[in-house]
Structures are given as structure tokens and as C-alpha cells.
Amino acid sequence: MSERVLVVVPTYNERDNLDPVLDRLAAAVPAADVLVVDDGSPDGTGDLADARAARDERVHVLHREAKSGLGGAYVAGFRWGLERGYDALVEMDADGSHAPEQLPDLLAALPTADVVLGSRWVEGGAVVDWPRRRELLSRGGNTYARLALGLPVRDATGGFRVYRRDVLAGMELGDIASQGSCFQVDLVWRAWQAGWRVVEVPITFVERTAGVSKMNQKIVVEALWRVTVWAAKSRFRPARSRPRR
16 A cells, blocks of 8 residues: 555563564565554663664654553554654554554555454454453453444454544544553544544454563453443434545
8 A cells, every 4th residue: 555654562561572573564564664662661672672773764663751551652652653644553562462464454444444443353353362251351341332332343442453644633632541441442432433434354363472461450440430431421422424535
């Protein structure tokens, strides 16, 4: 595709995972640029990213002073990309759970979409090496978000997705305070409410093999609470429609 694509990859202590993920990404989508947003990783991830950027002109690094949450890292990355005129901005984890080889499938959906979600819970989607409890938690949380918000997607909490620049440029990014999986619901909810076209593409999510997951009970509780508040405030206000491109 001819559009300029920026893949935003937040990192915190992902030294063992970053280089392999960037290698795979370069092979899968060689024309895409990458922005590593590092939250002051004590394990040297930021230094590794700097070294990579020094020898690869398509890799860039944005350093933040301390761990300040996934949502804040993505907002910082989005702003960086919008300021530099990228046409499409991608969210992708640094731990290998999102297969770079599947990014071309997401980008291929852009001609008929404004937001493309990599979905584990549509036909053709899957998860690998997840305990049953985590799968039930994810499925249950997504079902709750879908029913409470009237949001017509199966995987609102997934973090492998693509936004057209106009979608993000039209949001008040400074007002977004949610984190983790709640941040993902927040953004797709805002996009859908604004009338942007949201499409889901099946992906296979593979549990990380190195490093430590950032998921915890606090993130889950925040997501449930915020979704409940949004649902109460919206009263299922219908989404606005936009003309097709």
C-alpha cells in the first residue's frame, strides 16, 4: 500500500523480545516505520532500541522518564506520528504475542475501514497457550462491553489494531485517562460513536514466552468500572454515520 504506516510499540522491560519482533516486522511490512515508546525500562530496553534505530532508518525511539501506563505510551506515540504526517498508525505489543506476519492482513482492510481490529474472538481468530481462566475472562469482558455499550465488535480489548490518522486526529487524546485493556475499549468506543467504520480481522494471539505480562487485576477492575460508567452516560446513544471513502 502507498500510505505511510507507523507501528507504535510500547515497551517496558522487553529487552529479550524487542529485536526479534522488529526483525519479523521488517520482514513482514518492510515499508512501515516503527516507533518504540520506552517507559524508562530498567533492563536496558531503551538503550537496545536506540542501538537499533542507529542502524535502521525506519526505527525511531521515544523515551519517557518512567512507567506511566500503556494508554499514555500510545497517546504519546500517536501524537508523534500525527505530527509527522503518517496516514495509518498501528498498535502492536513488543512481546511477540501479536504476529507481525499478520499485520499485512490488517492493513489490507483499510480501503473499507477507518479502524481495523485484530480480533481473537471472530471466526478464524484464536489464542495459543492461554489458561482457560484467562480466556473466559477475556471473552466475558468483551461480551460485557458489547452488551453494555452496544458496541458491535467481538474483541474490543485487543491491542493489535490500525487507525487511520483522521480517526485519532479527531479525538481529544489529552482527555484519555484509561489504561490497559480499558484503553483499547475506550478508543474503539470513541471511534464508533464518532461514526468511523470499524472492521475486525481474525488474528492468532500467542502468549509471550519471555518477560512478564503487565496484565493484572487492577486493569480488569478499571475496565469493568469504566465501561459501566460509559454505558450509563451514553444511554446507548446511536453512532453517527460518515460517508464512505
